[in-house]
Amino acid sequence: MAEGGGFTSIRDGSDADFEIICTPCGEDNIREEAVKFCVECNQYLCTTCVRYHRRIAASKSHKLLDTHDAKNASVAAIVTKCRYHPDRDIEMYCGTHDMVYCLKCIATEHRACESVKNIEDVTTPFVQQNEIQGLQDEAKAIHEQLIAANKKKQKNVGSFEEQRNEILRNIQDIERNIIDHIGKLKREAVESLNKRYSEINREMESEITLTANTITDVDKLTSMLQSVSNMDARQQFVQVKLIQRTVKDAKKLFEESESQGTRVARFTENADVKTVLMTATELGRLETMNKTQKLPTPKQHKMKSKKEIKVSMPNDSIDCYIFDTCQLHDGTIILTDYLNQKVKWLDMNYNIKCHCVLNARPRDICCTTQNEVAVKMDNCKVQFISVDGSLALLRDISIQDGVYWGMVYIAGDLWVSTGSGIKVYSRSGTLMKSISNNVNGQRIFKSSLAVSGENVIVTDNRDGAVCLGRDGTVKSELRDGRLKNTQGVCVSSDGTVFLSGRNSHNIVMFSGDGNCKGELLTQEMGLTYPGSLYYDNKRNCLILTRHTTCNSIYILEMCD
Numbered sequence: 001m002a003e004g005g006g007f008t009s010i011r012d013g014s015d016a017d018f019e020i021i022c023t024p025c026g027e028d029n030i031r032e033e034a035v036k037f038c039v040e041c042n043q044y045l046c047t048t049c050v051r052y053h054r055r056i057a058a059s060k061s062h063k064l065l066d067t068h069d070a071k072n073a074s075v076a077a078i079v080t081k082c083r084y085h086p087d088r089d090i091e092m093y094c095g096t097h098d099m100v101y102c103l104k105c106i107a108t109e110h111r112a113c114e115s116v117k118n119i120e121d122v123t124t125p126f127v128q129q130n131e132i133q134g135l136q137d138e139a140k141a142i143h144e145q146l147i148a149a150n151k152k153k154q155k156n157v158g159s160f161e162e163q164r165n166e167i168l169r170n171i172q173d174i175e176r177n178i179i180d181h182i183g184k185l186k187r188e189a190v191e192s193l194n195k196r197y198s199e200i201n202r203e204m205e206s207e208i209t210l211t212a213n214t215i216t217d218v219d220k221l222t223s224m225l226q227s228v229s230n231m232d233a234r235q236q237f238v239q240v241k242l243i244q245r246t247v248k249d250a251k252k253l254f255e256e257s258e259s260q261g262t263r264v265a266r267f268t269e270n271a272d273v274k275t276v277l278m279t280a281t282e283l284g285r286l287e288t289m290n291k292t293q294k295l296p297t298p299k300q301h302k303m304k305s306k307k308e309i310k311v312s313m314p315n316d317s318i319d320c321y322i323f324d325t326c327q328l329h330d331g332t333i334i335l336t337d338y339l340n341q342k343v344k345w346l347d348m349n350y351n352i353k354c355h356c357v358l359n360a361r362p363r364d365i366c367c368t369t370q371n372e373v374a375v376k377m378d379n380c381k382v383q384f385i386s387v388d389g390s391l392a393l394l395r396d397i398s399i400q401d402g403v404y405w406g407m408v409y410i411a412g413d414l415w416v417s418t419g420s421g422i423k424v425y426s427r428s429g430t431l432m433k434s435i436s437n438n439v440n441g442q443r444i445f446k447s448s449l450a451v452s453g454e455n456v457i458v459t460d461n462r463d464g465a466v467c468l469g470r471d472g473t474v475k476s477e478l479r480d481g482r483l484k485n486t487q488g489v490c491v492s493s494d495g496t497v498f499l500s501g502r503n504s505h506n507i508v509m510f511s512g513d514g515n516c517k518g519e520l521l522t523q524e525m526g527l528t529y530p531g532s533l534y535y536d537n538k539r540n541c542l543i544l545t546r547h548t549t550c551n552s553i554y555i556l557e558m559c560d
Contacts, residue, residue, distance in 0.1 A: 020067050022046035037070030039063045042080050044070075093122050167286070174283050181412055185273070188428045193267075200263065211257065214250050221246060270369055301496055301509060302559045303520055303542075306527070309350045312551040316340045322545040322553055324364045324532045326373065328387060331538045334373060335545075335553065336362035343375060345391060350555070356391035358383060364407035364532075366414075368427065374414060376407040382414060382425070397429030405487060408456060411470065415456055422458065422468075435472040457497060459486040465499055467514070476514040483508050487547065488533035500530035502547045507533070520556070527554060 095115025
């Protein structure tokens with residue numbers, strides 16, 4: 001049968017059952033019996049369509065055959081137009097593609113094909129009735145499949161709109177969270193300004209009062225000196241000494257006042273806020289995929305090698321106990337030496353570049369801004385330290401239960417482990433909230449904390465950890481019987497969670513949904529009492545400290 005036309009007999013048990021139906025009407029799902037066949041258009045026509053066909057200028061000269069004659073006519077008698085070049089007749093057959101074409105198709109697309117022949121030269125046996133019936137069944141089946149596929153796509157349009165609305169709400173939530181966070185930073189800055197203003201104002205008022213009193217005392221010296229000559233030697237000695245003391249104190253007060261000069265207030269903008277917001281090119285990334293499309297396989301972490309890095313210093317009073325590590329924005333590592341009461345800053349080659357001495361023993365450390373870290377101390381304070389070229393002590397804030405292991409900085413707040421739960425503090429020291437129980441009423445155990453996206457992971461000093469949302473609800477639990485006294489925790493950029501077992505001498509990995517991915521470090525590898533963990537995504541390695549006296553940290557390099 002020629003491409004694009006032919007017999008369109010449909011037998012589906014309807015009320016109007018014709019051997020051949022009108023092609024144009026059939027396209028509109030209307031069943032009308034065909035009475036003519038147009039050789040030029042390759043279409044069967046009903047009585048109405050024949051009348052219109054003969055009225056239209058473009059088709060009034062077309063040759064029309066009775067349906068019976070058309071059905072029994074030879075293929076050569078039926079002129080079929082090319083679907084790609086409607087002004088040309090189908091005349092050629094390409095054996096390479098097993099399809100019929102016009103001369104223009106052959107000249108442009110099939111010049112290199114073999115077995116190109118004129119249709120007249122092709123042996124064309126009559127099509128068997130069962131083949132025609134098979135094509136009709138196939139056409140009907142694909143017709144129904146396309147209708148079903150179209151309905152599925154229409155349904156997909158509705159679900160896609162729902163997804164769009166959900167994404168839009170998510171974008172609005174991001175905007176609201178950013179605005180809320182900036183508002184929070186503003187309130188804290190204003191609170192800090194007002195607090196410092198009150199302190200300075202009281203100091204200056206006190207200085208003014210002291211100076212005024214000293215002026216009064218100096219004024220009294222004039223009359224006192226006039227009467228000294230009338231006193232006996234003993235009284236003169238006493239009075240002169242008192243006057244000298246008053247004059248000396250007045251001079252000292254003046255010198256201190258001059259050395260202080262005029263006080264001015266200055267506000268140094270945190271460039272990180274503007275840098276992050278003004279350099280960001282997108283709020284997030286939109287991806288579309290087939291529902292059945294497989295998600296990328298999570299990275300399989302395997303240790304390639306381990307390297308020991310000495311971090312002791314000649315002036316250390318005793319052996320080191322490296323409690324915690326974190327990574328600055330430039331990729332360098334900074335760590336806390338608990339027993340020597342030091343914070344040590346390593347360069348990119350893990351050599352100590354500088355250090356600072358603290359007034360208490362440091363425990364956890366985390367980055368707060370590009371040029372600042374926070375150190376949790378065992379005197380129940382958090383010490384902020386500038387890391388702008390060198391280390392310099394800044395302010396500190398008071399916290400509760402500072403002796404426990406665990407602190408992270410997320411979205412402008414410090415999450416601090418207290419032994420009985422979590423306390424969340426602002427950078428100015430305000431207690432924002434306390435979390436002591438999960439949704440099941442079970443206690444949240446003490447130990448390390450790590451940030452994972454919008455979540456905080458809290459190890460429980462037992463066989464795993466609990467993943468908390470920022471609202472304090474439990475998202476999931478990460479458990480494995482191979483872990484004992486879990487303390488260290490960190491998260492890689494692909495969401496893999498690493499937990500260290502202090503007494504099981506191992507490191508176990510978990511996916512973000514809580515599924516165990518096996519051991520990275522086993523007891524047989526000889527690194528006993530693993531403590532804090534930090535994943536260096538820039539160099540694809542895990543930084544490990546030991547929960548014991550040790551002058552080294554360990555770099556576990558991963559396979560690419």
